[in-house]
Structures are given as C-alpha cells and as structure tokens.
Amino acid sequence: MRDYKLYLDDILEAIQRIEEYTSGMDFEDFAGNRLVVDAVVRNLEIIGESCRVLPQENEEGF
Numbered sequence: 001m002r003d004y005k006l007y008l009d010d011i012l013e014a015i016q017r018i019e020e021y022t023s024g025m026d027f028e029d030f031a032g033n034r035l036v037v038d039a040v041v042r043n044l045e046i047i048g049e050s051c052r053v054l055p056q057e058n059e060e061g062f
Contacts, residue, residue: 001053004053004054004055007050007051007053007054008050008054010046010047010050011046011047011050011051014043014044014046014047014050015043015047017039017043018039018040018043018044021036021039021040021043022036022040
C-alpha cells in the first residue's frame with residue numbers, strides 16, 4: 001500500500017486541477033461545458049478514492 005501522504009498529494013493535485021479547469025467560469029459556463037464537467041467529476045472521483053484509503057487514525061489530524 002502507498003504511503004498515505006501520497007494520497008494526500010493526489011487529493012491536493014485534484015483540487016488544483018479543478019480550480020484550474022473552472023477558473024473564471026460561472027455556473028452556467030461550467031454546466032454548459034461537458035468537457036470541463038467530465039474533468040471535474042473525474043477529479044472528484046480521485047479525491048473520493050484517495051479519501052477512502054486514508055487511515056482512520058489520521059482523520060482527527062486533518
């Protein structure tokens with residue numbers, strides 16, 4: 001199993017990508033751009049998958 005810090009890096013990278021993809025967009029722009037929506041959804045999946053494997057004992061420290 002990977003070190004949990006690598007999963008935290010994955011989470012941070014996914015957040016940065018979402019911010020990059022949606023920068024300057026309002027909701028209508030976002031909702032009307034399927035490519036951006038798909039990219040954001042994929043990065044949310046990455047965040048969820050990474051959170052799922054983080055050790056429970058570390059939750060209090062976050």
